[in-house]
Amino acid sequence: MRKITFSVATQEAMREEMQRDKNVFLMGEDIARQGGIFGQFKGLAEEFGKERVRDTPISETAIIGGGVGAALAGMRPVVDMHFADFIGVPMDEIFNQMAKARYMFGGQAKVPLVLRAPDGMTRGGAAQHSQCVEAWFMHIPGIKVVIPSNPADAKGLLKSAIRSDDPVLYFEHKKLFSVKGEVPEGEILTPIGKAHVAREGADMTIVSYSFYMTNVLTAAKELDKEGIHVECIDLRTISPLDMDTVYESLRKTKKLMIVHEAVRQGGVGAEVAARAAEEMIDYLDAPIVRLGAPFVPIPYSPVLERLVKIEPEDIVKAVKEVLGNQR
Amino acid sequence: MAAEITMPQLGLTMTEGTVSQWLKHEGDIVKKGDELVEIETDKISNIVEAHEDGVLLKIVAQEGESLPVKALLGYIGQPGEQIGAAASAAAVPDSAKSMAAPALREAPVQKIAAGGWVPATPYARKLARDGGLDLTLVTGTGYNGRVIGSDVADCKTAATVRISPTAAKVAADLGIDPAAIQTAGRIMKADVLQSAGIAAAAVAAVPQVTASPVSVVPAHGEKLKGMRKVIAQRLGEGWRNTPHVHHTVEINMTEAAALRGKFIAMDRKFSFTDLIIKAMCKVLEEYRNANDSLDGAYIIHNPEINMGVAVAIDGGLIVPVIKNANQLGLMDIHQKVGELARKAREHTLSPDELSGGTCTISNLGMYGCDHFTPIVNPPEAAILGVCRTVEKAVVIDHQIVIAPMMNAVLGYDHRIIDGATAGLVTSRLREYLENPLLLL
Secondary structure, eight states: OOEEEHHHHHHHHHHHHHHHOTTEEEEETTTTTSSOTTSTTTTHHHHHOTTTEEEOOSOHHHHHHHHHHHHHTTOEEEEEOSSGGGGGTTHHIIIIIITTHHHHTTTSOOOOOEEEEEESOOSSOOTTSSOOOHHHHTTSTTOEEEOOOSHHHHHHHHHHHHHOSSOEEEEEEGGGTTOEEEOOSSOOOOOTTOOEEEEOOSSEEEEEOTTHHHHHHHHHHHHHHTTOOEEEEEOSEEETTOHHHHHHHHHHHOOEEEEEEEESTTSHHHHHHHHHHHHHGGGOOSOOEEEEEOSSOOOSSHHHHHHHOOOHHHHHHHHHHHHHTTO | OOEEEEOOOOSTTOOEEEEEEESSOTTOEEOTTOEEEEEEOSSOEEEEEOSSSEEEEEEOSOTTOEEETTOEEEEEEOTTOOOGGGOOGGGSOHHHHHSOOOHHHHHHHHHOSTTOOOOBOHHHHHHHHHHTOOGGGSOOOSGGGOBOHHHHHHHHHTTTOOBOHHHHHHHHHHTOOGGGOOOSSSBOHHHHHHHTTOOHHHHHHHHHHHHOSOOOOOTTOOOOOHHHHHHHHHHHHHHHHOOEEEEEEEEEOHHHHHHHHHHHHTTOOOOHHHHHHHHHHHHHHHOGGGGOEEETTEEEOOSSOOEEEOEEETTEEEOOEETTGGGSOHHHHHHHHHHHHHHHHTTOOOGGGGSOOSEEEEEOGGGTOOOOOOOOOTTBSEEEEEEEEEEEEEEETTEEEEEEEEEEEEEEETTTSOHHHHHHHHHHHHHHHHSGGGGO
């Protein structure tokens, strides 16, 4: 199968949807002139013109506010947040307008908007350009939150998000943009709200998403060599959360670990762990383990930055600790 | 439900601790906050307190046992409560029963048998529930002896053998297959012993002797314990293992006193100890070798300079550590020394504040001491003894003048610090203290 980068996969998704539906348009800082800071909008302005690929002023409030207005008026905007870290500026537009409009208008209005938000640590991005803030948004009813881990899902989830009649937050890890992966030719629509078992195993369930799926799968290969077979679940969507896939895995493995780049406190892992404890207590044969960043701002120093990252060796060690206590 | 008493983690670096002394007996009534058991690490001794009211149902970890952090030490519960797996009547030494104990003391001991609460994972409980299995019959192999799913599964496979946990342990110790033991009901410890041809009484007699608390206490004897025990061990170890050499230098403190006077005039106070810490750190920066430690076959080149400061407190001595002391200014050192000394007196130092030292300073000047030979604090390689400052007649530029003089003694581990290095260290220290502006 052909291999393309995550960045190109998202371009394809937008191109196909823009060809399919004239109401789809793109809006954000530097996306027409520059093609997006990660190249994820490259060539689209030339192809579709600057009416449908619009550069905006540097005002997150204006970008999202405009997007919500356009969506309410019947358009299907894809708006870009540049860095997820900037999402605090237009927060009212997101959680009071975008998320609430359909409910408050009794279903007479809908907000089919996709908000692309590049997140995560690269190297030396420091405290304001490295964050993973996805957990904030799983706390807001009225928004779907997707967070792909590979090029195929990037394309499939973005296409599904554009076709969704409800607003979708699309978190994409900055380190993934240049990652190549197999993407089938033609139309793919990855369902929103459905997790994916990325690797099967019987000894423990590891739930993750986004860039850290790479680390989890690397760790799983390492553990394989030592006869430990972990099942790896890629959540793909964190709101609505597909716990059924997690439960089904837990019935087999009886042990649960959640790994994410965001801080551990109050993270997606906390929600997954709590639901597993509520629904599956009788199937738990070991304490649930969450791996996430310590509760600190992301440091600029590469040495300190390493300390807040979860690398494959950290996952291997944590898995062995849980299993080791049982042998 | 009985609550577990576990090995506390006294600071980040502690991985295991030793049970030095139980301060309560099995069956004693305890109140929240009561001192239960004394724990020792190589750095510190500490008391584990009761977190709830109840009865000390069972002591699991015996005195002298070294156990990892969070390991099970014992159980606290309500009088008469059963804790199952960890305890059985058979495990209680006969001496405990024959003592004329109050009724309350005996009550839990008698009732602890089969059928109590067992630490188990939720999944293990479900398996046991579904299979109609008594969890007390299952030996836990999980975290802290927890029964996990596979234990229940194993137990079901060997379902014909019903055995008490104590009996299972004795059987394992004696190398007997429980399946070979013939008995009408559940296999108890006595059945195992009988099967092994050992009279139960003979075995029971052994712990009676070793566990007897009435051993010989010398006249006027006080048990070596707590801080004194740690001091005795560490200084004994330091003295026995380290070939010590001591260098003494006499230092003219005129300039140091003048500098201190200027600071005081500006309402900023520091002590001579603070200044000597500053000077010693500077010296160690220049002669890193004196900041090394010896660890078996390796010389550790400590990247940090962490200065221990000996503090006398009621009943002994304690050495809190100023981390990265060389990076601190004089006023920061003054503030830190004050803080650590206060915490030392209030017994609130954390183990982390007591560990990681790479060199130590001990000041006996306030006791009028003119010379002493301090013992290095292993694994450090050097210690600086500071004596009193006293006015003496000294010759300076062919003139006899009166000057405040102070002796400083460097004690060092001659295995890794050579005499020449130590000589450089002490002479540089003198240079700094006689010309404190060089410390800027």
